[in-house]
Amino acid sequence: MSGLKLFRTDTTNSGMTEVMPRLAEIEADVQGLVEAHMETLLGVRFLASEYSTGPVHGGRIDSLGLDENGSPVIVEYKRGVDAGVINQGLFYLSWLMDHRAEFEHLVRDRLGVTAASQVLWSGPRLICIAGDFTRYDVHAVREHRRSIDLVRYRLFGRDLLGLETVASVSGGMQVARRARRQAAADVQGAAMSELAGAVDEVLLGLGDGVNRVERKTYRAYQRLRNFACLCPPQRSKLLVYLKVDPKGVDLVPGFTRDVSGLGHHGTGDLEVQLRTPRDVERAQDLFRASYAAA
DSSP states (O other): OOSOOEEEEETTTTEEEEEOEEOOSSHHHHHHHHHHTHHHHHSEEEEEEEEEOHHHHOOEEEEEEEETTSOEEEEEEESSOOTTHHHHHHHHHHHHHTOHHHHHHHHHHHHOHHHHHTOOTTOOEEEEEESOOOHHHHHHHHHSSSEEEEEEEEEETTTEEEEEEEEEEOTTHHHHHHHHHHHHHHSSSHHHHHHHHHHHHHHHTTOTTOEEEEOSSOEEEEESEEEEEEOOOOSSOEEEEESSOGGGSOOOTTTEEEOTTSOOSSSOSEEEEEOSHHHHHHHHHHHHHHHHHO
């Protein structure tokens, strides 16, 4: 959004009108808008607003949620630039890690027993949404061993909201890389091992802001929200699920499949079946489309 310009086309006069960006009038306007559409905007299921951390800790968490992989999420908002937003969020994140049972009770009340039993405590996240961030903020998140996303917002006109990921750091990246090496060693057969490694490198290499989250039944590749989920290798193929609308894809039997409405591990409505390195090459445009959509 720092360099983005948005224009509205005038088809009657063949002209262009720039839609000027603006900040919200008050911080609560941003919070209310995001909380009302949190799953669509961030891939996070909303749990609570202004959650009290009790009389001893003496704070209120702006928003609490649970992401697509079961990771606890704290969202903090600032109308403009505020140097304290990251430290404030980390303060609350530390409280959350010391109150796991309380959070799981909240998840059970809002989302049910199954969701509460699958909370992924190895990857709690902090998402900071603000009018802007400084280079010192970007540097600071890279020094922390936590999963932190810095997201810049802008309002355009009366009904447009823009979100831009300024920085994204995964606190579990080193663990994920170790897990990747171990997983590759456990794959049945050298061909599948090599194929899994190739897919992993392609997905991680799509951009600087790609984080990876390890779950028992899949690995999620995340850019603020999931854009790809890689399932453990089967005997002769790998399954990758993408956030691509199957209706916009020419489906090829044995390669791509519409799984919207069908149960499967991970997230995404397009299933891609990979059997050879050639399949990985064929799938790269789909990988890029899903990454861009995220």
